[in-house]
Amino acid sequence: MRKLFSLLLFFAFLVANSQSNTDVFLFDLKTSSNSIELLNHKNISANDGYDNQPSFLDNNTVLYAGTRNDQTDIVKYTINYDSKIFINHTEGGEYSPLKIPNKNEVSAVRLDPDGLQRLYTYNLRNGESKELIKDLVVAYYTWYDNNIVVCAAIEENRLNLFVVNTKGGTSKKYQENVGRSFHKIPNSNLVSFISKENNTWQIKSLNPKTGVTKVIANTMEGVEDICWLNSKTILSGKDSKLYKLTLQKDNNWKQVADLSSKGISKITRLATNLESSMLLIAGDINENAKKTEETKEKEKPASETSNEVSEAEAIVQKQLEAYNNRDIDAFMATYSKNVKLYNYPNELQTDGAQQMRKRYEQWFNQTPDLRAFIKKRIVIGNKIIDEEQVTANGQIFNAVAIYEVENGLISKVTFIQ
Known part of the structure; x- marks a missing residue:
């Protein structure tokens, strides 16, 4: 009692x-x-x-x-x-x-x-x-x-x-x-x-x-x-x-x-x-x-930015946030329509936003404990290199993702596992 x-x-x-x-x-x-x-x-x-x-x-x-x-x-x-x-x-x-x-x-x-x-x-x-x-x-x-x-x-x-x-x-x-x-x-x-x-x-x-x-x-x-x-x-x-x-x-x-x-x-x-x-x-x-x-x-008028590095970092960070929240709409909003995903060095995995969306929507639905943690980030112009630790279905694995940003959206990602 x-x-x-x-x-x-x-x-x-x-x-x-x-x-x-x-x-x-x-x-x-x-x-x-x-x-x-x-x-x-x-x-x-x-x-x-x-x-x-x-x-x-x-x-x-x-x-x-x-x-x-x-x-x-x-x-x-x-x-x-x-x-x-x-x-x-x-x-x-x-x-x-x-x-x-x-x-x-x-x-x-x-x-x-x-x-x-x-x-x-x-x-x-x-x-x-x-x-x-x-x-x-x-x-x-x-x-x-x-x-x-x-x-x-x-x-x-x-x-x-x-x-x-x-x-x-x-x-x-x-x-x-x-x-x-x-x-x-x-x-x-x-x-x-x-x-x-x-x-x-x-x-x-x-x-x-x-x-x-x-x-x-x-x-x-x-x-x-x-x-x-x-x-x-x-x-x-x-x-x-x-x-x-x-x-x-x-x-x-x-x-x-x-x-x-x-x-x-x-x-x-x-x-x-x-x-x-x-x-x-x-x-x-x-x-x-x-x-x-x-x-x-x-x-407020949209501010113009001449800082390409800040723009690139910001959009990659937004996709990370959406990834961890398993929000497929917010996640895909950070990518261009013609985005390509590769396994290093040049093995094409998905071509275009439609293929990518189908792949990640299934991944989000099947992985309730999904979470990516950035261990280290390197910025080189419009390229963001993230060393990531990912938790998925009780397993933890490490990978490197190289993001390329064009016109404010991610146009290419190369994964190294």
């Missing part, structure tokens, strides 16, 4: 968050000792439904929980190419994806169709997953290092704070009634969390190795989502407004920006990269502002 209630509690949290139409926005940050500016905003999810819980994989890659076919999975968004792919293919829904320190893996909370909820790891090369913590119903978390997780686990009718050593298989509870926001505090050996023990919620620090906790500051009323800009400055959002609190300087939260004109009506999550040069904001969408932005985007 307790397990059922715990699962229902998390489901209630989930429904409360996912009923709204949230999107993920990326901003450039310009900071000084006296000001914080948000520049060059972009809606990177641009999708109906729940898109939330963003984090930085690195300075060119964003992870977030995104909706497809009424299911929430892990999305990897590449900033340079403005492209996104789903990196997992499970029946369960994935939430709160984070990079695991010093590993080529990400973690996420998985909620399976049968109600089982656990923290899993996902290999970035082939998408394979494995259960990480067996005995706790983890709802929210962060990594302290590559072995220690600080998390909120569901117990009875609340979230309680645990520190889990995944290598040693040990866990210890340090506080009851906490919020969902966990962050490693920059340049420290501490993790911040939200304490809800009192009527006034507090931001506290925890040393996961000693268990020592200290009060840092009060949250804004009813707000439990924060992130750290640096070791002294905290960002938080309330409705459409972004606030900051600089410790030992600000007496209270100070407004930084009103994002209602950017299409955000309510800020729900925030994350910065390590250098604090970029900010991710997830929030409820103001539909009127969203339509205005879409209209402006459509009215």
Whole structure:
């Protein structure tokens, strides 16, 4: 009965968050000792439904929980190419994806169709997953290092704070009634969390190795989502407004920006990269502002580019995204009508888009775990040479693909296996 209630509690949290139409926005940050500016905003999810819980994989890659076919999975968004792919293919829904320190893996909370909820790891090369913590119903978390997780686990009718050593298989509870926001505090050996023990919620620090906790500051009323800009400055959002609190300087939260004109009506999550040069904001969408932005985007004249390399890379990256999503229409849209596929050096495999479409449509339909990972990319003029690792039907194999781009579309591909 307790397990059922715990699962229902998390489901209630989930429904409360996912009923709204949230999107993920990326901003450039310009900071000084006296000001914080948000520049060059972009809606990177641009999708109906729940898109939330963003984090930085690195300075060119964003992870977030995104909706497809009424299911929430892990999305990897590449900033340079403005492209996104789903990196997992499970029946369960994935939430709160984070990079695991010093590993080529990400973690996420998985909620399976049968109600089982656990923290899993996902290999970035082939998408394979494995259960990480067996005995706790983890709802929210962060990594302290590559072995220690600080998390909120569901117990009875609340979230309680645990520190889990995944290598040693040990866990210890340090506080009851906490919020969902966990962050490693920059340049420290501490993790911040939200304490809800009192009527006034507090931001506290925890040393996961000693268990020592200290009060840092009060949250804004009813707000439990924060992130750290640096070791002294905290960002938080309330409705459409972004606030900051600089410790030992600000007496209270100070407004930084009103994002209602950017299409955000309510800020729900925030994350910065390590250098604090970029900010991710997830929030409820103001539909009127969203339509205005879409209209402006459509009215922009097509930009002319003289950078053939960027054009070639972009179209090859788009076909990779479509390949991993098994989207045959988007995949074929990156190829010319007269495209030819060869096995090295000159063995013709398909001639023309019609033959190619038939071959790949069958391949996509028969391969539910299909995924290609680029190990190395070389750009030479209009030619893109990718060293690829491909997962298909439980098997992993390596190949080299040489793409040739003409007039913005891929006209020839030569495979070396």
